[in-house]
Amino acid sequence: MSSTVRTLGWLLILLATAALGWELYALAETGNFQLSSLGELWHDLHPESLGVVQGTLEGHVSTTLWDGLLAPLLLRDAVLVFALPGLLLASLPGLVEAINRMGEPEMA
Numbered sequence: 001m002s003s004t005v006r007t008l009g010w011l012l013i014l015l016a017t018a019a020l021g022w023e024l025y026a027l028a029e030t031g032n033f034q035l036s037s038l039g040e041l042w043h044d045l046h047p048e049s050l051g052v053v054q055g056t057l058e059g060h061v062s063t064t065l066w067d068g069l070l071a072p073l074l075l076r077d078a079v080l081v082f083a084l085p086g087l088l089l090a091s092l093p094g095l096v097e098a099i100n101r102m103g104e105p106e107m108a
Contacts, residue, residue: 002093012086019078038081039074 019041027033042050057066073081 002096005089006093009086009088009090009092012082013090014086016079016082016086019082023079035077035079037075038078041078042074 022041023033023035054066
């Protein structure tokens, strides 16, 4: 379980690195550095899938899921959307182990 959590964290960190690379590429092209929102990045990479996901969620799952969770998330900086949970998940198993060790009595 902990290796799965750690792997997911590193995958998110890899996505954050790729998003940052996208921003650095844009900087080299335009001379302007500005972090793109997750929605802008997704639209730049594959606009059709963004519309399909929105339509599918609103039509078949829940408009609340789109309006309450995903739409606000798409307005946030892509690098941060991936990096913050990635760092948390990558470090979480080590933090849990450290907390567990603190609670164990010392053997003499």
